[in-house]
Amino acid sequence: MTDVLILGGTGWLSGRIAQRWLLSGSTVTCLARGGRPAPDGATLVIGDRDAADVFDIVAARDWDHVVDVSSRADHVRAAVGTLGDRAARWTYVSSMSVYADDATVNADETAPLLDAAEPGTEYDYGAEKVAAEEAVRTLGDRALIVRPGLIVGDGDPSDRFGYWAAAFLRDGDGTVLLPEAGDRLTQVIDVDDLADFVVATTATGTVNAIGDRHPLGEVIERVRTVAAHRGDTRAAGDEWLRAHDVEYWMGERSLPLWLPAEMTGFMSRSNDRYRAAGGELRDLDATIARVVADENERGVDRPRRAGLTRDDELELLGLLD
Known part of the structure; x- marks a missing residue:
């Protein structure tokens, strides 16, 4: 049985990911602020990621898989620093907003990125995601970085x-x-296709998760x-x-x-690696x-x-x- 920790798990995408893990027979713990319920069957641990001790409870054990969706680089760095040694596998849901080139058609995961956000600078979504990715890459071949495009669905x-x-x-x-x-x-990519991919794939490295x-x-x-x-x-x-x-x-x-x-390139990126890694598109x-x-x-x-x-x-x- 896979023991999964989702940093989040109560939002739109992270909740779908939690549900998919539960359907696969995994045990799921969601670490979230508590404003919304966790999916039925998941354990909710209340925690504010701005707090220094937010990971104290979940850092006391090992995890088969940690999933993070945060768009705050400081939150991601803190999670990797505290839980990285406790995770056999780590998935970070990033974004195609990390790319600096929005003109090249069929660009793949090697396309140039924005400059990473520096601590203390004005918040910029894409730059924050780049900085967060850098933190996750320190986990080496245990890590998967998923870059979705426009996520759609009910x-x-x-x-x-x-x-x-x-x-x-x-x-x-x-x-x-x-x-x-x-x-x-x-x-676009259907939210359920993305959630299924995060749960099912064994890929590591970086994958553009987007439809045709x-x-x-x-x-x-x-x-x-x-x-x-x-x-x-x-x-x-x-x-x-x-x-x-x-x-x-x-x-x-x-x-x-x-x-x-x-x-022209913003909505015409390559999804070849997603397909090769088992990603499906309804x-x-x-x-x-x-x-x-x-x-x-x-x-x-x-x-x-x-x-x-x-x-x-x-x-x-x-x-x-």
Whole structure:
């Protein structure tokens, strides 16, 4: 029986990973702040990673596998320093945001990285992940660094992929504003495929965990079909959207998945190593169907972390006319 420690285990991705370990018959301990429950069957140890003694309880024993998802380099360094000798295997979930080159298509795990964050400097997600990776690499061939791209699925707290489902659902027979997709691509990975990979793979080193490349316009249209949108769509170009304060990729007043033309490599990276390491990818339409159902259940007019409100969308469509 595998004895697993998850540093987290109560969030969206880390909770799915904990559930997969439990389904495999492993014993799972989650170290988290306690604001959310651990999955049924897991042991929850309450701890704040800003505290110096946070690992005291879990450092008193050996672990077959430690999984960490933190985006704070100081947290990761402290975990490696305290628990590294206690872990037979260590998996760190990093991000493709570590890469410095967003232009090269089909770049693999050897692509150049951002400069690692220095202690005491202003927080930068990608740079923090780079610094965290450096700490994990000191564990040598016991360590796996997984670099996911855009993670999607039901319950996604980022609201990025789900925005398109919500937009088509809420507008019904109205008009939906789209970016001009042209020949741009998008890549996503289902949260359950990622969780399965973390649990099942025996790979070490670094792996880009991302799905296959799909034309952006085709993916948005597939979401529209599943959402049974009956209205029209209107597309706006990059310059027009920027001139009207529409952000790309994420955040408030944004069109998620849309990226500037110069970022051709951001959503077109190689997933060859993921495939070779046993990573599987479910049919994208199955993921889309789950996301559409989830958006219906959670409410398409709820406050969102990404996308346009319907009022903003209507205002922009009026200006586009």
